[in-house]
Amino acid sequence: MSNDPKEPLLLDHEYDGIRELDNKLPRWWVWLFYISIVFAAVYLMYYHVLRLGRLQAAEYDQEMKAGAAAKEEAMGKFEASIPTLTPSGDPVILRQGGQIYAKYCAPCHRADGGGLVGPNLTDSYWIHGSNFTDNVSVIWNGVPAKGMITWKNSLKPDEVYSVASFIYTLRGAKLATPGKPPENQAPAAAAPNQFE
Numbered sequence: 001m002s003n004d005p006k007e008p009l010l011l012d013h014e015y016d017g018i019r020e021l022d023n024k025l026p027r028w029w030v031w032l033f034y035i036s037i038v039f040a041a042v043y044l045m046y047y048h049v050l051r052l053g054r055l056q057a058a059e060y061d062q063e064m065k066a067g068a069a070a071k072e073e074a075m076g077k078f079e080a081s082i083p084t085l086t087p088s089g090d091p092v093i094l095r096q097g098g099q100i101y102a103k104y105c106a107p108c109h110r111a112d113g114g115g116l117v118g119p120n121l122t123d124s125y126w127i128h129g130s131n132f133t134d135n136v137s138v139i140w141n142g143v144p145a146k147g148m149i150t151w152k153n154s155l156k157p158d159e160v161y162s163v164a165s166f167i168y169t170l171r172g173a174k175l176a177t178p179g180k181p182p183e184n185q186a187p188a189a190a191a192p193n194q195f196e
């Protein structure tokens, strides 16, 4: 800064030796400033006065509602399809099912399916029916009164399908340690197992 009193931009006031230059702001900056004022006015009218636009909270609510509806629909579709399902033999699906089993099911049904708190999944005795679809609906709906969890609340339909397909491969497995004896004494003939 020059101290030349004839400096054309220098204003004529001075405070404790501090003086001020009247620099012109660049035009683009001034235009941005005007545009932001116009934008703010339009924004205020659009969102807060006329309420034409949805604010973030309303948008969030709507997205959540749409998500819940989509989930509901997918769950309904899966539930309706249960009677037509057949176990998958796809190794990718079975691997996914095995991982889910190890994480969520093994604590109650034992890593090899032999049964702990939950029943043995390798024998030919079934409390809720021996069909693959019976297994799927027990996993999906659970048996809350007996301690079997309602997995539709925490697993996706394809996860329930893959874990059901996985436990289907445990049927008839030869266990190293004897499995839990059947609590349901209904003979296998009344609930046929396809391995018999």
Ligand code: HEC
Binding pocket: 100, 101, 104, 105, 106, 107, 108, 109, 117, 118, 119, 125, 126, 127, 128, 129, 135, 136, 138, 139, 143, 146, 147, 148, 149, 151, 163, 164, 167
């Ligand atoms: C908290 C313990 C627990 C967990 C975890 C659990 N189960 Fe169960 N499960 C049970 C019990 C207890 C029963 C027996 C319910 C009854 O007596 O009606 C059962 C029953 C079943 C049955 C029906 C067996 C039959 O004889 O009809 C299947 C199939 C099954 N569970 C699969 C699974 C799968 C797959 C998972 C993991 C996603 C799982 N369970 C996780 C406790 C559990």
